[in-house]
Amino acid sequence: MDxxxxxxxxxxxxxxxxxxxxxMEIILxxxxxxxxxxxxxxxxxxxxxxxxxxxxLELRDKGESExxxxxxxxxxxxxxxxxxxxxxxxxxYAGMDPYSMVGSFITEAITTSxxxxxxxxxxxxxxxxxxxxxxxxxxxxxxxDGIFNPGGSMSNMYAVNLARxxxxxxxxxxxxxxxxxxxxxxxxxxxxxxxxxxxxxxxGTKNVYIVSSDKRGKMIPSAxxxxxxxxxxEGAVPFMxxxxxxxxxxxxxxxxxxxxDICEKYNLWLVSLLCLLCLLRVxxxxxxxxKMLMVPLQCSAFLVRDKTSLLQHCHSARATYLFQQDKFYxxxxxxxxxxxxxxxxxxxxxxxxMWKALGTTQLEQIVDRAIAMARYLAQEIKxxxxxxxxxxxxxxxxCFWYIPPSLRSVPHGPERWKxxxxxxxxxxxxxxxxxxxMIGYQAHGDKPNFFRMVVISPQVxxxxxxxxxxxxxxxxxxx
Amino acid sequence: MDxxxxxxxxxxxxxxxxxxxxxMEIILxxxxxxxxxxxxxxxxxxxxxxxxxxxxLELRDKGESExxxxxxxxxxxxxxxxxxxxxxxxxxYAGMDPYSMVGSFITEAITTSxxxxxxxxxxxxxxxxxxxxxxxxxxxxxxxDGIFNPGGSMSNMYAVNLARxxxxxxxxxxxxxxxxxxxxxxxxxxxxxxxxxxxxxxxGTKNVYIVSSDKRGKMIPSAxxxxxxxxxxEGAVPFMxxxxxxxxxxxxxxxxxxxxDICEKYNLWLVSLLCLLCLLRVxxxxxxxxKMLMVPLQCSAFLVRDKTSLLQHCHSARATYLFQQDKFYxxxxxxxxxxxxxxxxxxxxxxxxMWKALGTTQLEQIVDRAIAMARYLAQEIKxxxxxxxxxxxxxxxxCFWYIPPSLRSVPHGPERWKxxxxxxxxxxxxxxxxxxxMIGYQAHGDKPNFFRMVVISPQVxxxxxxxxxxxxxxxxxxx
Numbered sequence: 001m002d003x004x005x006x007x008x009x010x011x012x013x014x015x016x017x018x019x020x021x022x023x024m025e026i027i028l029x030x031x032x033x034x035x036x037x038x039x040x041x042x043x044x045x046x047x048x049x050x051x052x053x054x055x056x057l058e059l060r061d062k063g064e065s066e067x068x069x070x071x072x073x074x075x076x077x078x079x080x081x082x083x084x085x086x087x088x089x090x091x092x093y094a095g096m097d098p099y100s101m102v103g104s105f106i107t108e109a110i111t112t113s114x115x116x117x118x119x120x121x122x123x124x125x126x127x128x129x130x131x132x133x134x135x136x137x138x139x140x141x142x143x144x145d146g147i148f149n150p151g152g153s154m155s156n157m158y159a160v161n162l163a164r165x166x167x168x169x170x171x172x173x174x175x176x177x178x179x180x181x182x183x184x185x186x187x188x189x190x191x192x193x194x195x196x197x198x199x200x201x202x203x204g205t206k207n208v209y210i211v212s213s214d215k216r217g218k219m220i221p222s223a224x225x226x227x228x229x230x231x232x233x234e235g236a237v238p239f240m241x242x243x244x245x246x247x248x249x250x251x252x253x254x255x256x257x258x259x260x261d262i263c264e265k266y267n268l269w270l271v272s273l274l275c276l277l278c279l280l281r282v283x284x285x286x287x288x289x290x291k292m293l294m295v296p297l298q299c300s301a302f303l304v305r306d307k308t309s310l311l312q313h314c315h316s317a318r319a320t321y322l323f324q325q326d327k328f329y330x331x332x333x334x335x336x337x338x339x340x341x342x343x344x345x346x347x348x349x350x351x352x353x354m355w356k357a358l359g360t361t362q363l364e365q366i367v368d369r370a371i372a373m374a375r376y377l378a379q380e381i382k383x384x385x386x387x388x389x390x391x392x393x394x395x396x397x398x399c400f401w402y403i404p405p406s407l408r409s410v411p412h413g414p415e416r417w418k419x420x421x422x423x424x425x426x427x428x429x430x431x432x433x434x435x436x437x438m439i440g441y442q443a444h445g446d447k448p449n450f451f452r453m454v455v456i457s458p459q460v461x462x463x464x465x466x467x468x469x470x471x472x473x474x475x476x477x478x479x
Numbered sequence: 480m481d482x483x484x485x486x487x488x489x490x491x492x493x494x495x496x497x498x499x500x501x502x503m504e505i506i507l508x509x510x511x512x513x514x515x516x517x518x519x520x521x522x523x524x525x526x527x528x529x530x531x532x533x534x535x536l537e538l539r540d541k542g543e544s545e546x547x548x549x550x551x552x553x554x555x556x557x558x559x560x561x562x563x564x565x566x567x568x569x570x571x572y573a574g575m576d577p578y579s580m581v582g583s584f585i586t587e588a589i590t591t592s593x594x595x596x597x598x599x600x601x602x603x604x605x606x607x608x609x610x611x612x613x614x615x616x617x618x619x620x621x622x623x624d625g626i627f628n629p630g631g632s633m634s635n636m637y638a639v640n641l642a643r644x645x646x647x648x649x650x651x652x653x654x655x656x657x658x659x660x661x662x663x664x665x666x667x668x669x670x671x672x673x674x675x676x677x678x679x680x681x682x683g684t685k686n687v688y689i690v691s692s693d694k695r696g697k698m699i700p701s702a703x704x705x706x707x708x709x710x711x712x713e714g715a716v717p718f719m720x721x722x723x724x725x726x727x728x729x730x731x732x733x734x735x736x737x738x739x740d741i742c743e744k745y746n747l748w749l750v751s752l753l754c755l756l757c758l759l760r761v762x763x764x765x766x767x768x769x770k771m772l773m774v775p776l777q778c779s780a781f782l783v784r785d786k787t788s789l790l791q792h793c794h795s796a797r798a799t800y801l802f803q804q805d806k807f808y809x810x811x812x813x814x815x816x817x818x819x820x821x822x823x824x825x826x827x828x829x830x831x832x833m834w835k836a837l838g839t840t841q842l843e844q845i846v847d848r849a850i851a852m853a854r855y856l857a858q859e860i861k862x863x864x865x866x867x868x869x870x871x872x873x874x875x876x877x878c879f880w881y882i883p884p885s886l887r888s889v890p891h892g893p894e895r896w897k898x899x900x901x902x903x904x905x906x907x908x909x910x911x912x913x914x915x916x917m918i919g920y921q922a923h924g925d926k927p928n929f930f931r932m933v934v935i936s937p938q939v940x941x942x943x944x945x946x947x948x949x950x951x952x953x954x955x956x957x958x
Binding site for chain 1: 767803
């Protein structure tokens with residue numbers, strides 16, 4: 001005991017104050033201003049081997065000086081990809097909103113967990129406010145429930161678990177061992193987290209039945225009904241359908257109304273992975289604010305149209321060390337037992353602060369503008385002979401091929417597609433090594449590699465979109 | 480389209496620069512300096528109804544001014560609990576480390592996801608470095624694998640899923656419907672996330688067999704063997720044992736060596752929820768850095784002693800839009816398919832930066848000092864007639880009763896225990912309304928409500944611990 005100094009807490013904090021000050025300057029200069037400046041690079045590409053050489057990754061017994069630590073901060077920012085840069089189109093997240101970023105700094109500095117009101121009074125109320133508002137926007141007049149959690153995949157697992165609980169609450173206690181085989185239905189364009197969730201939840205990936213989509217990427221309702229009948233004829237129990245409002249690759253919207261009719265007919269739970277859309281008839285929604293609304297990752301809400309406390313019943317374990325019933329305040333504000341987690345970050349706050357700053361109108365404009373920008377890009381693609389749309393964009397994903405001059409004369413057929421397949425990976429490599437922009441590519445079904453460009457950030461201008469097309473041509477015309 | 484201005488990105492960022500500057504000043508002043516100052520309150524308690532009145536929670540169509548938004552930041556900090564304050568002992572997290580806090584600001588500003596190297600090159604390598612170092616510290620000479628995830632409960636669910644996959648890989652595909660009933664074994668002191676995990680994973684809470692602990696809270700090895708035999712005699716398959724190194728309430732250490740012998744005998748997978756301890760013989764470890772090591776929540780590692788890519792095999796779904804195999808770099812650095820999530824925060828970076836700044840030696844001192852402080856507190860409790868230890872502390876949890884003067888003459892027996900049960904909730908209410916400190920309380924088994932005080936932060940002095948005991952007496956002597 002006597003080996004330890006009895007430090008004065010304020011003394012210790014004063015010593016690190018200048019460090020925090022310097023670090024904040026670096027963050028503002030390098031991670032905010034430079035990172036979002038269109039004249040700077042999107043990324044400073046280094047291979048894993050090169051980057052290991054550059055960064056002094058080793059963790060040693062002895063601590064290092066503040067100036068060294070500040071240099072580590074600079075280096076970490078320098079070699080990180082600038083996802084907030086106007087020419088980052090690689091994922092379903094992009095752009096920077098300063099209000100939600102500041103909100104995230106506050107939750108990090110305050111560092112608490114959302115399980116009980118007593119340790120997170122402010123954030124508990126803000127989460128509640130947001131969930132109510134989002135439920136209102138969806139249009140569930142009879143109300144609903146919800147919870148923020150660490151991402152869309154987790155939200156989808158919540159959806160599967162709630163649908164299963166609603167089908168048979170006993171499974172929570174006795175497991176699936178004596179249960180009839182359960183079947184989940186999703187389209188071929190559905191997100192892979194449904195499959196991951198089926199594996200984790202003991203349902204099994206083979207019990208996810210894949211429903212065909214049409215050419216535009218939308219689930220075919222008649223194909224859904226066929227698969228439901230197939231499962232039933234096998235003696236299995238179809239219990240939920242996953243529809244998507246904005247699929248991952250093509251940005252397609254499943255026909256929710258027709259799917260809802262089928263779900264009603266067969267008494268299936270209908271869940272949706274969504275974007276920003278009226279989803280009146282679905283039973284639950286997974287809504288990622290860290291995508292189209294630019295809140296720093298992670299910020300993801302799971303919403304359920306239910307007034308029977310399904311979330312609580314399905315997930316509660318009543319830990320006595322957290323959820324004492326003899327507290328001096330209304331313990332219905334202790335929301336932790338709705339979660340499958342114990343500690344849970346107050347992700348709602350950053351979105352609440354952004355909403356306060358921008359208002360609903362500007363939030364809507366962010367989405368409208370992104371969709372308009374995607375349409376603009378599609379128009380420009382149609383004007384240029386070296387580009388070809390994979391599909392007419394419905395949302396903010398624009399999928400297209402770049403066809404280099406050498407390929408234009410190759411007749412349509414397997415040979416052309418085989419060559420086309422190799423173009424996007426090379427252009428991608430070149431853009432990353434140059435650091436000029438970042439766009440994703442992939443093959444899809446029988447289609448060879450194409451670019452999937454996602455337009456989100458309101459900091460993207462038409463000039464940036466023109467630049468993207470010029471630059472792809474610039475980088476790939478020799479292929 | 481023409482309704483949208485084509486904003487210049489740099490212009491837009493300059494406009495919000497002053498906002499970010501002001502917000503950072505508020506964070507440094509209120510959320511860092513004031514929050515950790517022992518002369519300030521731990522919390523500014525308001526009931527949910529009062530707090531709703533104080534905060535303007537409503538989300539409107541129109542955005543609000545920057546000065547209003549800055550005021551919302553101040554208010555959010557003011558009415559939040561200061562978990563970094565030297566007199567916050569309410570949870571298994573506490574204290575502030577400035578380096579990991581700065582690291583968390585950087586990951587929020589950089590905002591990316593850990594699934595592929597191309598969007599998170601720096602953070603991917605840092606996570607890898609940390610996992611290797613932690614595996615080395617545990618002492619798994621043959622190596623291992625691991626992943627950071629959103630908390631200890633998630634880590635425990637990973638453990639259950641991997642143990643199940645190792646027992647029968649087919650379950651991933653076909654589910655549990657045709658499987659023999661699986662049984663998990665954990666002690667009565669084990670964390671409730673094992674039960675939550677069993678429910679979520681389709682195993683069922685009734686198939687978690689509870690093994691008795693001794694008076695010190697340690698699992699009784701002979702009782703474990705009996706429960707294993709019981710499950711087998713019922714035709715069920717016990718497949719994993721959860722041991723704990725530092726239980727949630729009592730801070731007890733299960734006898735890992737004896738438990739490992741039993742697991743070896745019956746070929747069971749042994750997982751552990753841990754603290755900072757040599758865990759050579761366990762198969763996996765869930766390690767929360769946001770607890771004893773003060774990294775801002777969330778920072779949690781799951782580590783597995785395995786060289787067969789179990790994490791990858793168990794969780795992979797091979798999403799084509801992320802994990803293209805024709806990339807221009809070594810795709811073994813795309814670690815996302817080890818996770819059950821899709822997007823995943825780079826939580827490792829904040830811990831990496833802290834480790835760099837402090838070195839292993841100082842990290843060890845944080846833990847040693849916390850344990851020494853807990854011992855000091857236990858000694859002081861023994862010196863005072865109005866306090867009584869529930870159990871001799873083994874780790875940094877100190878569980879004790881406060882016995883007000885009126886109770887001291889009441890003979891031991893049900894009446895005394897009934898009255899004692901009401902003391903801690905009232906003292907807790909009074910300390911929170913005064914804002915002088917925060918300590919958890921709870922009943923446990925047949926024991927009436929006691930205080931569970933967790934000492935973590937190196938900013939806690941002996942004076943603070945003396946204050947706690949004086950203050951409890953001060954607040955509760957009339958009861």
